[in-house]
Amino acid sequence: MDRQLDLVRCFEEERAHLRAVAYRMLGSLSEADDALQEAWLRAASADTSEVENLAAWLTTVVGRVCLNLLRTRRTRREDPLEHGPEGPEGPDRALERGSGADPEEEALLADSVGLALLVVLDALTPAERLAFVLHDMFAVPFDEIAPMLEKTPAAVRQLASRARRRVRGAAPGPDPDLTRRRQVVDAFLAATRGGDFDALLALLHPDVVLRADRMVIPTPEPVTVSGALPVAQGAMAAMARARATEVALVNDALALVMAPFGRLTVVLRFAFAADGTIDAIEVTADPAVLAGLEVRLPD
Incomplete structure (x- = not known):
């Protein structure tokens, strides 16, 4: 006893x-x-x-x-x-559904571990x-x-x-470009989380193009949005998702991974203009594509 x-x-x-x-x-x-x-x-x-x-x-x-x-x-x-x-769920619906646990508690615990x-x-x-x-x-x-x-x-x-x-992953040597781009991606995420529209707009090239596959919204066809203003407005509409988003390396390139409760649902990959601003964003939510991506932690 x-x-x-x-x-x-x-x-x-x-x-x-x-x-x-x-x-x-x-x-x-x-x-x-x-x-x-x-x-x-x-x-x-x-x-x-x-x-x-x-x-x-x-x-x-x-x-x-x-x-x-x-x-x-x-x-x-x-x-x-x-x-x-x-039909297929969008990322917001997947976030709402979660795992059946208390969403706030799980979000806090995931933050403590690191979503990426x-x-x-x-x-x-x-x-x-x-x-x-x-x-x-x-x-x-x-x-x-x-x-x-x-x-x-x-x-x-x-x-x-x-x-x-x-x-x-293999530890790369110092890369000034990667460091600057990491700062831009970090700032993009911070501006989205904080609802700072002006700060977000400043990070985007005037002719930035965002392409999203049909699973992101979802829509019958992929979506293309051009111009800093509409891209920034779209990012502001995703503020709720940003809480479950973190910086990662995807196929060795800087990206944002959206992973409510640690389950990868969306990846945002970036291309940069010569002046360091973001000139292209590719948003992927297709599970078949996500399964083929290599995700690892940035240094």
């Missing part, structure tokens, strides 16, 4: 930590809560008489549950934008994601992760290393 009370007490004390592990593994607050419930059911029915460190053991239980969920998700993966009886990181993690294999999240984010030793994956510690180390390369 005392051991069971110790388990209950430890689980409650570690709940925030275990939830953070599950969220970084799964990228969804509702799935993380489901994983914690499943982990507790497994823990409560297990013999813990020989477990020396209950907190570490609970972390491994949550890790195993999340690994199973990731593997199941991978075999029946759903597109981020679901097609219902009324969640998108990048989603591209890893389940084994890579487990190794990277547990070791690099929560300092779980490789020899404790190895039994979950039925691999040697050395093999798990290689998985984490491979995941690390995919998350960060």
Whole structure:
């Protein structure tokens, strides 16, 4: 009985930590809560008489549950934008639908992790994601992760290393142009989030062209908008989406990724004029195209 009370007490004390592990593994607050419930059911029915460190053991239980969920998700993966009886959803509808969890709480938690990181993690294999999240984010030793994956510690180390390369990519040398463009993209996002129309207008070339695929609105055909004024007005109309948007490298070019609850739904890619202003924006929401993009974190 005392051991069971110790388990209950430890689980409650570690709940925030275990939830953070599950969220970084799964990228969804509702799935993380489901994983914690499943982990507790497994823990409560297990013999813990020989477990020396209950907190570490609970972390491994949550890790195993999340690994199973990731593997199941991978075999029946759903597109981020679901097609219902009324046709494809636009990004705003996808954001509203979310994961069934409290949107405000999930948005705050996603902000604390980094939306771009969640998108990048989603591209890893389940084994890579487990190794990277547990070791690099929560300092779980490789020899404790190895039994979950039925691999040697050395093999798990290689998985984490491979995941690390995919998350960060090869470290490029200093690039003044990239630095200046990063400043422009950061300013574009800040102006959109803050509703600063004049600041946004100043970042756009007078002849800027925005092209959006038919899934963005959605519309029967792709959309093209020309001129700084209408492009800026369109960006202002997307203020609500900007909260779930972050700077990332997409196919090694600076971009904005829109990822409500860590699920990639829209990518904005930019081209720049000689004076440093934005002269073209390509907006993509087609799941088939998004699936082929390589997203990683900028330095």
